[in-house]
Amino acid sequence: MRDIVKPVEDARKTKTVSLTVQERRERHRETLRSDLIEAARKLVQEEGYDGLTIRKLAKRVGYAPMSVYSYFADKQDILLALAEDRFAILARRIEENTSDDPIEALRAVMTEYAAFGLGNPNEYRIVFMTEKTRPPEGMTFEELDASNPAMLALLGRVEACIAAGRLKGDPFAIATILWSIAHGTISLLITFPFHEFGDPDAYVKRMCDLALGALEGQDVQPLSDNPGGLCRLTRK
Structure with missing residues (x-):
């Protein structure tokens, strides 16, 4: 009986951990997106519309330019x-x-x-x-x-x-x-x-x-x- 119950308990723990990790990832993604928006705001404030580029934005937040496209399709x-x-x-x-x-x-x-x-x-x-x-x-x-x-x-x-x-x-x-x-x-x-x-x-x-x-x-x-x-x- 214990052998049957134990895997169920482990599965529940695994599911709980997985949900927590997923929530953390989502929260992390939202934070990074907010960081990009704030960096874009500062670039626009400092340099105007033409000053906002994907490359400049990526450099401002320390990302590779391609990483920005994970959050935004384009400028x-x-x-x-x-x-x-x-x-x-x-x-x-x-x-x-x-x-x-x-x-x-x-x-x-x-x-x-x-x-x-x-x-x-x-x-x-x-x-x-x-x-x-x-x-x-x-x-x-x-x-x-x-x-x-x-x-x-x-x-x-x-x-x-x-x-x-x-x-x-x-x-x-x-x-x-x-x-x-x-x-x-x-x-x-x-x-x-x-x-x-x-x-x-x-x-x-x-x-x-x-x-x-x-x-x-x-x-x-x-x-x-x-x-x-x-x-x-x-x-x-």
């Missing part, structure tokens, strides 16, 4: 991973910056968005101003924004303002208008830093004041007959 794949990482960080910063006043909470989204862009101009260009990270042709808002926590955070703050009676109209339209204003402001500030905009923080505040002031009291209609799936995402 564009790295850029997309970097964009996703930046969106997640931006969303966390937005969640940490809130207010009991729904309008001020909404303003915080725009100021955090601006602070991210102005503080990380090369990264902002990669995420928002390059063909390499442009959504595929035909992708709907529902597909795009399902993986964009920052935009969902903006929409959530807009809906809170509507619920409090501070804004009125279609939440997707309001969120898109505010996003357009914020993106346009940041793009101008980082593309034309020599222009006489004055203090960047003061300029951003002025744009926020004008945008929110213009929307208060307006009944904002949908942007089109099919405004997209972003609003539906927050109601599932």
